[in-house]
Amino acid sequence: MTQPGAPPALEALHAVDTADLAVVGAGYSGLWTALLAKERDPGRDVVVLEAGTAGWAASGRNGGFCSASLTHGFDNGLTRFPAEISELERLGRENLTTIGLAVEHYGIDCSWEPTGELVVATEEWQMRELTTSFGEATARGLDVTLLDRAEVQAEVRSPRFLGGLWDRTGCAMVDPARLAWGLRRACLSLGVRIFENTPVLRLVNERGALRLNTPRGEVRAGRVALATGAHGSLLKRLRHYVVPVYDYVLMTEPLTPSQLDSIGWRNRQGLGDAANQFHYFRLSADNRILWGGYDAVYYHGGRISPARDQREATFRLLAEHFAATFPQLDGIRFTHKWGGVIDACSRFSGFFGTAYGGRLAYAAGYTGLGVGATRFGANVMLDLLSGARTELTSLEMVRSKPLPFPPEPVRSGVIELTRWSIARADRNEGRRNLWLRTLDRMGLGFDS
Known part of the structure; x- marks a missing residue:
């Protein structure tokens, strides 16, 4: 470290x-x-x-x-x-x-910042799912707020955000x-x-x-x-x-006051998007943006190696997604990149x-x-x-x-088929194919 x-x-x-x-x-x-x-x-x-x-x-x-x-x-x-x-x-x-x-x-x-977490919709089907989740959560007394496009843009400005679900008390940075x-x-x-x-x-x-x-x-x-x-x-x-799954993260240089003003984010919530392959992002204490997720990777055989903590293909993909989410921050540099294994x-x-x-x-x-x-x-x-x-x-x-x-090599095949199906669902208005529906019935509903 x-x-x-x-x-x-x-x-x-x-x-x-x-x-x-x-x-x-x-x-x-x-x-x-x-x-x-x-x-x-x-x-x-x-x-x-x-x-x-x-x-x-x-x-x-x-x-x-x-x-x-x-x-x-x-x-x-x-x-x-x-x-x-x-x-x-x-x-x-x-x-x-x-x-x-x-x-x-x-x-x-x-x-420690108990700012809550805001899950944003970047597609209409995600907004429908957040609306359903909002109903289930409020029925159980949870302090959540459903935001429309104007309300979510007032919190954090991005051309991709269509709405969001803000859990005000359920998360700290x-x-x-x-x-x-x-x-x-x-x-x-x-x-x-x-x-x-x-x-x-x-x-x-x-x-x-x-x-x-x-x-x-x-x-x-x-x-x-x-x-x-x-x-x-x-x-x-x-x-x-x-199974050991690798997750990867980028972090920007500190935002200037004008850059921070261009995106808002005055309440400093943690953010994530509502896709199956989702991103998570937050502000650090010195106003850097941590940007990670989406491309969770399982390597055949499950061997853990320090060499796998860096994956340039994923870092390039994350940078592209960041640019599409915050075009007003064009030219900002990423100063840190890292990855690591989680126990899935x-x-x-x-x-x-x-x-x-x-x-x-x-x-x-x-x-x-x-x-x-x-x-x-x-x-x-x-x-x-x-x-x-x-x-x-x-x-x-x-x-x-x-x-x-299942044991290898079936394990790798199952995980790759699931990842492919998840990506396909995100491109197809969230509709889950037969494989994902089968996993759902088995109690194995995966996301990234």
């Missing part, structure tokens, strides 16, 4: 150690788990083992949208968990509020890396021991405990929380449910479970919307490890699993 202000790496593990709780992974999922574990029980001995440095992967390089949604958006949640969507929305908004309070309590300097570093510092302040550059190579089931082997040491723990996202290989069953599952929202007789809990599959949902998932893991039935462990979302992906 090259962003200025990164803390120096902590020491790697070079000993045989013990812990009440060992957390594998120091992204948001692992850091929230460690922090909440100490808040629940300050006397609990908690160790975090991180293969790189805290927040180096998806947690430190995401788009910076901290959404209240636990289900990858209201519509996805309504489709998959209709009986408990109201409860999930309540829990999600409580979770977002608590994240904001934690940022304040621990003094985390991460440009955040500097992702600084949030990760702040959570790391908060963990350390409560006595969590964090070892960086310490990959866990093997997990061994011993009598009454689990042993985690690392290159130069080991930890024996009574309980383990597995929070490795797309990088997990310690629990074989997760390989059937999670077939239902597009996190799933949870246990192994080793309940001594290990895991959370995975957030599919790019885990900035906020990982805190919820951390509480789920801690509840599961306690063995008690709680409000969270009683949820269908927590008790159920997504459908697994």
Whole structure:
């Protein structure tokens, strides 16, 4: 991670150690788990083992949208968990509020801006879908506003925007890396021991405990929380449910006052468009525009490689789309470009479970919307490890699993056919072909 202000790496593990709780992974999922574990029980001995440095992967390089949604958006949640969507929305908004309070309590300097999110329509069929979503959301008491063309242009000016749906309270903008570093510092302040550059190579089931082997040491723990996202290989069953998908982002130079005035955006909401292959974009603290999404890429075999963090064909495509969206910013330079892998599952929202007789809990599959949902998932893991039935462990979302992906080479074929079909639907007024309708009936309605 090259962003200025990164803390120096902590020491790697070079000993045989013990812990009440060992957390594998120091992204948001692992850091929230460690922090909440100490808040629940300050006397609990908690160790975090991180293969790189805290927040180096998806947690430190995401788009910076901290959404209240636990289900990858209201519509996805309504489709998959209709009986408990109201409860999930309540829990999600409580979770977002608590994240904001934690940022304040621990003094985390991460440009936290609870500005909400505006989803814009760029085609008439998208406006029809937003209107339907508006009706479903307001029926459940959500604070959303449907904007017509004039109203959306008053918020953010683009010749492509035909209308929009503004969720005023369901999302906050955040500097992702600084949030990760702040959570790391908060963990350390409560006595969590964090070892960086310490990959866990093997997990061994011993009598009454689990042993985690690392290159130069080991930890024996009574309980383990597995929070490795797309990088997990310690629990074989997760390989059937999670695929690594690459997402790419551009960032402009800071906008001048006149450039910013030309697009409006005075309320600084996070923005996304309503296409199946969607873009997401926001303003940074220094008024750069982060512009990403659309071209989610799965590479055959699912191998993760740093070389794939850069993809010039996608960056060129994103730049073309940016120019069409904001022609008034013609000539603006992109100063940064990056990519990274997210842990995608077939239902597009996190799933949870246990192994080793309940001594290990895991959370995975957030599919790019885990900035906020990982805190919820951390509480789920801690509840599961306690063995008690709680409000969270009683949820269908927590008790159920997504459908697994088929093995290669079928997996690559299915994903590519789905991507082709999604692009075709966007060109065909949103009409989904037979393949997508089949996936919908199976509970596998994909977007990008």
